[in-house]
Structures are given as C-alpha cells and as structure tokens.
Amino acid sequence: MFRSTSLRLAALYTAAFALAVVVLGAITLLTTRATLKQQFDSRINAEALSLGQEFRLEGLTGVVEAVQERDRTPGALEYGLQSPGGQALAGRLASARTPLGWSELTTRQPGGEMESVRVLTSALPQGYRLVIGDDDERSEALERAVMEGFGWAFAGIVVLGFLGGYGLSFDMHRRLAAMTGAAEAIIDGDLARRIPVRGSDDDLDRLSVTFNRMLDRIGALMDSLRQVSNDIAHDLRTPLTRLRQRLEASRTLASVEARGEAVEGALGDVDAILETFAALLRIAQIEGGARRAAFRPLDLAAIARTVVEAFAPSAEDAGQSLTLQAGGEPTIDGDRELLTQMLANLVENALRHGGPSARVVVRVAAEGARALVSVADDGPGVPEAERARIFDRFYRLERSRSTAGSGLGLALVAAIARLHEAAVELDDARPGLVVRIRFPPR
Numbered sequence: 001m002f003r004s005t006s007l008r009l010a011a012l013y014t015a016a017f018a019l020a021v022v023v024l025g026a027i028t029l030l031t032t033r034a035t036l037k038q039q040f041d042s043r044i045n046a047e048a049l050s051l052g053q054e055f056r057l058e059g060l061t062g063v064v065e066a067v068q069e070r071d072r073t074p075g076a077l078e079y080g081l082q083s084p085g086g087q088a089l090a091g092r093l094a095s096a097r098t099p100l101g102w103s104e105l106t107t108r109q110p111g112g113e114m115e116s117v118r119v120l121t122s123a124l125p126q127g128y129r130l131v132i133g134d135d136d137e138r139s140e141a142l143e144r145a146v147m148e149g150f151g152w153a154f155a156g157i158v159v160l161g162f163l164g165g166y167g168l169s170f171d172m173h174r175r176l177a178a179m180t181g182a183a184e185a186i187i188d189g190d191l192a193r194r195i196p197v198r199g200s201d202d203d204l205d206r207l208s209v210t211f212n213r214m215l216d217r218i219g220a221l222m223d224s225l226r227q228v229s230n231d232i233a234h235d236l237r238t239p240l241t242r243l244r245q246r247l248e249a250s251r252t253l254a255s256v257e258a259r260g261e262a263v264e265g266a267l268g269d270v271d272a273i274l275e276t277f278a279a280l281l282r283i284a285q286i287e288g289g290a291r292r293a294a295f296r297p298l299d300l301a302a303i304a305r306t307v308v309e310a311f312a313p314s315a316e317d318a319g320q321s322l323t324l325q326a327g328g329e330p331t332i333d334g335d336r337e338l339l340t341q342m343l344a345n346l347v348e349n350a351l352r353h354g355g356p357s358a359r360v361v362v363r364v365a366a367e368g369a370r371a372l373v374s375v376a377d378d379g380p381g382v383p384e385a386e387r388a389r390i391f392d393r394f395y396r397l398e399r400s401r402s403t404a405g406s407g408l409g410l411a412l413v414a415a416i417a418r419l420h421e422a423a424v425e426l427d428d429a430r431p432g433l434v435v436r437i438r439f440p441p442r
Helices: 005-071 137-187 203-235 237-250 256-287 290-294 300-317 336-353 409-419
Strands: 078-082 088-090 101-108 114-123 129-135 296-299 321-326 331-334 359-367 370-376 423-428 433-439
Touching (some): 005 088, 137 203, 237 256, 300 321, 300 336, 300 359, 300 370, 336 359, 336 409, 409 423
Parallel strands (some): 321 359
Antiparallel strands (some): 078 088, 101 114, 114 129, 296 331, 359 370, 370 433
C-alpha cells in the first residue's frame, strides 16, 4: 500500500499545501512586520511633533513635565530629554547617545533584561534634543503569534494529509485488490466472476461497471462460440455425410452421365457448405464491430424501397404480394450494405414461410426521435415459445427443416441489429408474424 499511486499523490498534495502554508506564513510575517513598523514609526513621529509644539508653547519646563508624566504612564513610549551640552534632563532615554533621526538602541530594563528599542532623535529649539523610542516586544510577540499559528497550521496539514492519504490509499488498495482478484479468477477460467461495485458511482465504480459489461459481452461471445461449435458439428454433419455418400457412390457408377449427375450433386453440397461458412464468417465480422467505421447518415425508407423493388417481381410471379408503407423519411446512422442485407433476409424469410399466397408488408416510420422498420406476413407465424430462439444460429422450426436454407439468415439479422444498437421485437400479426426493429435516436 505504501507503494500505491494514491498515497504518493496524497503525499505530493500534502507537500504542496505545506509549502503553500510556509510561503503564506512568510508573506504574512513580512507584511505584519512592515505594518507594525509603520504604525510604531507613525506613533513616535506624532509624539515628537506634539512635544516639539509643547516646547514652543510652554518652554523647557512644559516639556520636562510632559516627559515625566508620560514616563509614569503604563504602556507609554520611552522618552529622553537632553540639554545642549548632552546632559540628561528627563526620561529613561535621557542618557542615550544617539544621532539625529532613526536608530536602534539596546537598553537594560530594571529586571536586568536587555531589550531593543527603535528611537527617533529630533532637535528642539535652543540646542535641546528629544529622544523617543518604543521597544520591539509587542512586535516580536505578534510575530511569534503569527509564526505559532502558521506552525500549527503546517503541522495540521501534514498530519491530516498523512492520515487522509493513508485512508484513501487503504480504500483504493482494497478496491483495486478486489479488481485484481476478480481478474485473476477470470484468468483461471471463472468467467462468471465479476468486479464488485460499491454503488457510490465514483470513478472506480464506473470503471467496474464498464469492465463487468465487457466481461458480460466476452461471456456471451464465449457462449456463442461454444454454441456455434456445437451447431457446426451437428448441422454440417448431414451435408458432409451426404457429400461423402455421393462421392462414394460415384465410384461404382458405370455411365459417364450418372457420374456427372453425382459430381453435380456433390458440387451443390459443397456450395451449400461454403455458403454456410461464408454466412458464419460474415456474422463473426459484424459482431466484431469493425463495420462501425462505415456508418453514415442513411434514409431508411430509401433502403426499404430498394429491397421491396428487388423482391416484388419474383413475389408477384409466385402469386404473393409485397408492398411498402413509408411514413416520412426517417434517417439513421448505419451501414447501407448491412441494412440492405438485413431487410432482404427478413423479406425473403417472410416470403419463403408465408405460404403460396402470402401478403408481406414492409413498413417504415418515425416514432419520435426513433426510426422503425417492420416486416409483417400473414403466414402461419411462429409459436410464442419458439420466438426467442429463431435468431439463434442454425435454429429452424420443425416445419421448416424440409425447406432450403441453413438457419443463419435471422442470426445475421440479429447481428446487424446489435451492431446498430437496434432493438428487435417479434409479435403476432394475427395471422402471421411481424418483426419490428427500432433504431436508437441519432
């Protein structure tokens, strides 16, 4: 856990905040010191001007009395009055030897402690000198308070940052460990294992949901792969066996004509097998999602019109009816070739199983922001118990096993619909079956 990225990030942010506190403390301390110095200097200047005015109005006696009175006031400034010859006249700083203007002076307090005093020495009329100062004790006390405050803030940030980083890292470590455990179980073959979701809808929860959807998809593909393998082994056994029997029988045929018929039959079986494998390969390519790159805005009604026009003549020759009902021009994002193949498979399936006089209706409409296409026939329909399976590969109804086909046409329809994120619905047309495909909003 101490090597985790979350703990390192927390430590980095804690160090950044601590540095910010140090910089802010330094700026605050310098600003406070400058402000206090300005205030002290302004106070001393005001006192010097006041006592200078006192000297001009009351003379030396008035200034001496004023200095002596201020010296007795607690918390007042420190004063000193000197004669033109440098003799001390009044005040604690009367014996100080300082130049005119601002200077620093070190004095000894009655308790023996040394203190630093900032003084202003100004000249009075007749050669007298006035010394006024203030010690740095209050300034130093305030600076110490500021430093202590920022020191506690620094310590608090470091402690809280460490505790918060440790807690965050512990929680992150536990959740990532659960993800790692699930991944290891899946690697070992437990495809039903999923990453736990806390329900907080944070980044890790959304990542877990996404991974679980991916694992569900992988699981579905693995199940489909196993089903396809079983279906291939089961459904291709018959045409392969028939092909072998034809070829075996052709070896004993005496006439060239009979052998030619056997070879023609064998070639037909081979073509059917190749057609089956081509359909399986096409379904696999569609389910791989590679065709999404070819998606473009398409007019669904125009595609349906093309399919209906292609099948209508042959349907009419067979005594069947194929019509189109288009409401508006719903537009979707998709692959024109695949959508044409999907509608062609649905129409062909409806004509093939609808009966000799089947009436097939292709309908295209817009339902709000969604596009809808449906293919309905008036044939025998599909029992409700079997509707969920007719889109499986190689699945065929019992009554349809005698007709041509491999059972992959509707599986291809389902694959194309999933690629376009469309919903496929089966319903009773009373009589017959209706297949509805609803496309998502653009």
